[in-house]
Amino acid sequence: MVPVLSEVEVLVIGGGNAGFSSAISAAESGARRVLVIDSCPEDWAGGNTYFTAGAFRMVHHGLADVLPIVNNVDKATASKIDMEPYTTANFADDISRICVGRSDPVLSETLVNDSNTAVKWHTKSMGGSSSGAACASRRRMAERDWSRITAAKRLVVDPATKAVGSVIVEDATGEREILAGAVILAAGGFEANPRMRSQFLGPNWDFAKVRGTPYNIGSCLEMAIRDVSAKQAGNWSGCHSVAWDANAPPNSGDRVISNEFTKSGYPLGLMLNLEGKRFVDEGVDLRNYTYAIFGKAILAQPGHAAFQVWDSQMTPWLRDEEYRDGIVEKITAPTLEELAEKCAKCGLKDPSKFVETIKEYNKAVAVFQDENPGHKWDPAVKDGLSTQSSRKQLALPKSNWATPLTKGPYMAIKATCGVTFTFGGLAVDHETAGVISSATNSAVPGLYCAGEMVGGLFYDNYPGGSGLTSGAVFGRRAGRAAAAQAHNGKNPQRFSARL
Structure with missing residues (x-):
C-alpha cells in the first residue's frame, strides 16, 4: 500500500504562472491548505514563466488604466506616451484573426472579458507583472512550504463519489499518496518531449530546440487522459x-x-x-x-x-x-x-x-x-x-x-x-476550468486545469502575451472552483483532523 504523504484541501501540480495563480486564488477563496508540487529541482522553479518577458495582453481603457499595474514608467515618461484603448473587440478580433477563426468562442470570450481584472488581480497578488517578480513571489511562497519537488504519477478516483480524491506522487523516498479535496493541473504542455513533438506536431519537430524548461514533457496530459478519460481539445499539431x-x-x-x-x-x-x-x-x-x-x-x-x-x-x-x-x-x-x-x-x-x-x-x-x-x-x-x-x-x-x-x-x-509551448490540451469548463471527461462530456469532479494544459484557445498562432493572461484567467477560476469543491464536495472534518 502506498503511504500517505500528506492531506490537503487543494493540490496544484505545476509551479509556473498558472499553477501559482491557481494556488493563490484557492487560498484567497478559503482553502485552508494549498500545496504546490513540481517535478523540477529548485533551480528550475517557475516553469516556462521564468523564460517569458512578462508580457500580459489585456483589455484596457488607455494609459491611465495601465500605469497602476506597471513599475517602470515615471511621470516624465508617461507624459510622452500616447496609448489608445485596447477594447474587447480589439482583443477578440486579434484572437480570431491570428488563430484562423478556430479558437473556442466561449474560452476566448472568457479570456478577453476577464483579462483586465485578472491581470490587475495577478499584479496585486504576485507583487508585479514581470516574470522575474512573479517567480520571486513564488519562491517566497515555496519558502512557506507551499511547494515540494514531487512528480505526479497517477490520479486516483474515489469509487463512491467519482471525484479525484488523491494523487500518487513520486519523490526521493519513492511513491506516496497525497489526499486532496481538489486537484489542479498546471504542468504545461509537451514541448520538451521530442517523442510527443514528433507524434503530434509532425516530422522533424524532434529537431526543434527547447526554449524553456526541460520538465514540460506532457506527462500530466497523458496522466489525465489515461486515468480519468480527460477529453482532448485544441490544436495538437500546433505550437x-x-x-x-x-x-x-x-x-x-x-x-x-x-x-x-x-x-x-x-x-x-x-x-x-x-x-x-x-x-x-x-x-x-x-x-x-x-x-x-x-x-x-x-x-x-x-x-x-x-x-x-x-x-x-x-x-x-x-x-x-x-x-x-x-x-x-x-x-x-x-x-x-x-x-x-x-x-x-x-x-x-x-x-x-x-x-x-x-x-x-x-x-x-x-x-x-x-x-x-x-x-x-x-x-x-x-x-x-x-x-x-x-x-x-x-x-x-x-x-x-x-x-x-x-x-x-x-x-x-x-x-x-x-519551441515554446504546445497548443493541444484538455477540454475545460469555461466557468470553473473543470476538466471535461470524454466518457461523460461533463466535468470530472475535483479536477481542474489551467495554463498551457488548457486546449482550445490557440490554433496555428497566438497573440503575443495572451499565454500568461490565460494562465491568470483560468488559474484564478480553477482556484476558486477547487476551493469550493474542497469545502462542499468533501467532508470538511476529513481535513480538520490533520490541519
Whole structure:
C-alpha cells in the first residue's frame, strides 16, 4: 500500500504562472491548505514563466488604466506616451484573426472579458507583472512550504463519489499518496518531449530546440487522459515557436541567457534559407503577431535553419537583448558577396543565390519607392513600404518595412526553431476550468486545469502575451472552483483532523 504523504484541501501540480495563480486564488477563496508540487529541482522553479518577458495582453481603457499595474514608467515618461484603448473587440478580433477563426468562442470570450481584472488581480497578488517578480513571489511562497519537488504519477478516483480524491506522487523516498479535496493541473504542455513533438506536431519537430524548461514533457496530459478519460481539445499539431539562436542548447533554455536567444529582428531585414531563398513575408504583420509562427517556418527549411540579414541602416535598430555581442555569433562583411562567402562557412549552400535574392529584393524596393515617394518607414506601425509595385512584384512580397539592403557593412546571424509551448490540451469548463471527461462530456469532479494544459484557445498562432493572461484567467477560476469543491464536495472534518 502506498503511504500517505500528506492531506490537503487543494493540490496544484505545476509551479509556473498558472499553477501559482491557481494556488493563490484557492487560498484567497478559503482553502485552508494549498500545496504546490513540481517535478523540477529548485533551480528550475517557475516553469516556462521564468523564460517569458512578462508580457500580459489585456483589455484596457488607455494609459491611465495601465500605469497602476506597471513599475517602470515615471511621470516624465508617461507624459510622452500616447496609448489608445485596447477594447474587447480589439482583443477578440486579434484572437480570431491570428488563430484562423478556430479558437473556442466561449474560452476566448472568457479570456478577453476577464483579462483586465485578472491581470490587475495577478499584479496585486504576485507583487508585479514581470516574470522575474512573479517567480520571486513564488519562491517566497515555496519558502512557506507551499511547494515540494514531487512528480505526479497517477490520479486516483474515489469509487463512491467519482471525484479525484488523491494523487500518487513520486519523490526521493519513492511513491506516496497525497489526499486532496481538489486537484489542479498546471504542468504545461509537451514541448520538451521530442517523442510527443514528433507524434503530434509532425516530422522533424524532434529537431526543434527547447526554449524553456526541460520538465514540460506532457506527462500530466497523458496522466489525465489515461486515468480519468480527460477529453482532448485544441490544436495538437500546433505550437508557439520562434526564430531561435542556432547555437543555443538543444534540449532546454538557458536560465542565464534566457530570451537573449530569441531572434525577432526579421521585420527589419530579410530571412533566407540555406539555399539562399526567402521563405516568409518578413513584414506581413507586426512582430507580436508573427514571432510565434516563424520558428515553424524555419524548421521546415532545408537543414532546419536560416540566415537573418541586415545592412548598416537597420542594425542599430536591433534589440540589444536579442543581438548582444558575446551571445549571438555575428557574421559581418563589407559587401553582400563577402557576406555570402562567410555564411557558406556556417551552412549556406548557395552563396550566389543568396546574393541574387537580396539584389532582386533591392530592385523591387527601389521601384516601389520610386512610385511612392511619400511613403515613410515607421517600425511602430504597418507602414506599407513594400516590394510590390505596378512595375515590379516579387513572388513572395515583403509587405511592410521594405527597405533596401544596400549599405555595408552587412550582418547576418544563423537562426533555427525554438519551441515554446504546445497548443493541444484538455477540454475545460469555461466557468470553473473543470476538466471535461470524454466518457461523460461533463466535468470530472475535483479536477481542474489551467495554463498551457488548457486546449482550445490557440490554433496555428497566438497573440503575443495572451499565454500568461490565460494562465491568470483560468488559474484564478480553477482556484476558486477547487476551493469550493474542497469545502462542499468533501467532508470538511476529513481535513480538520490533520490541519
